[in-house]
Amino acid sequence: MTARQLDRQAAEQRIVKLRDLINDYRYHYHVLDESIMSEAAADSLKHELSQLEEQFPELITPDSPTQRVAGKALSKFAKVQHQTRMISLQDVFDRAEVAAWIQRMKKVRQDITEEFLCDIKMDGLACALIYEDGVLTRAVTRGDGLVGEDVTMNVRTIQNVPLTLRANQRFAHFLRGRTEIRGEIVMHKADFAALNQRRRAAGQPEFANPRNLAAGTIRQLDPKLVAERPLHF
Template identity: 65%
Template structure:
């Protein structure tokens, strides 16, 4: 039974990943994907003999579109391991301390942008190529489109003390994003023109960069925000904070909120502050990046699987999550009104653990077609009341039965008579 669920989740995650990365048309939110991925990782931890090379946990991305030339990254564009609370950050710090005992280190923190990761390659200070992240090893050449993004300099700025970056190869990595205000204006134009509105800024940015017509790309307000600088001589970029200083000096936009801390308490203050303030940012974010600031120390820690040991991505509490419905019970209120309630496996949504949600009435059960054993997406309406948003029917057990509401009333309350 558990093995079957593992196979079903893998198949579904691969489909969701294809929709997200290849088609740029996701059918579920990032939170739904993350929740199912967490369940898959848990099963694989319990049954490591079931891990296969094609598992979504064993790779970063997916195959590429055919419309652009493929380019191999000189250095892999890795993904970061996710952490979700203070205890997980503490565990990460302890692991790094154990690997470099007695070494004092700083933590570089920045806001994680929700955009399309891209590498800009400058040769002797001139923009020569732009490559998407792709599957982390091989990306797409989108140079012609990226050249139309107005805040990307076609030539890096000259500045005293940074002359070396204008000699040879300088790679600048960052995210292509659409700011929230620009996205809102664009959707307003779509609405006025009677055209369908776009789903979200991230997918619009990714889809725009992959357009074959640079003129269309130029017409849309994309922005690039850098987060890393790579040189053949790695000693030229000694710390991540220096990388940001270089980015700004060279004419690359980067986040001004980035900070350096020396202890966990200050890191968590930064985490908590932006948890409250993140909705005021001009771009969408779902968390923070925390890195060892010293690049030599960072590199010396190496990789574990597909993730570097020297950095983590702190994810804010998901506003949606997946869980399995174990029962549907009917509650009788003081006025005699019957309210169906879904009882499911405990799951953390928006920072709190929930295990039941109102299904409101028979019509809502019919609309959702929710059944015992279903995997459902749970969210908090107004961040307060748990609700069932929809059913992932691809994970429905073969022996599931529709809910016969009148029969359920009779079964659960045989002594009562109900009137609709």
């Protein structure tokens, strides 16, 4: 075995370790809202990973933390047909409409129970994340529910979107085959306010509202511009 092969073997092991450390940091910071290391330490790990991948480009993989912002600006988005129709939520405004909805559901299933889980409705852009064997391969907007747009390069820049699903014995089946996760791409009000404050200071026009900004940003053709805006999934 040559010295180059020995170096490559050690580099590959270190790259795997660095990716695990960085992904774990991102998960705790962007999903659990807690920090397990300083930003300086995290930046140091990212820098080391970037240098190793530059030295051994054959070891770069699409799910590497260094590949979140990659590729040139697109000329247009490709159309993608949803495997299962991606429907939208229906608004209700009073108890009578809720009661009517329950009755419609009982016609479909007689054993339905009138128990509800209530959550905040975040308004942004509906999107489906598609993972193959645990690796993010495609992100598609809802579109008309049947056909959406491929916005994978842009969604990869969103910090709380995992490029690789975390290993978990309880949910190990999600790491095999195709897994589709549907949700909303949004911008938090605090992030929106901070962004507009920076634009005011720079003499730039302010954005109208976080919903339109989130939807408009994810449909930008340049992933680098998308990466500059604080989106969440």
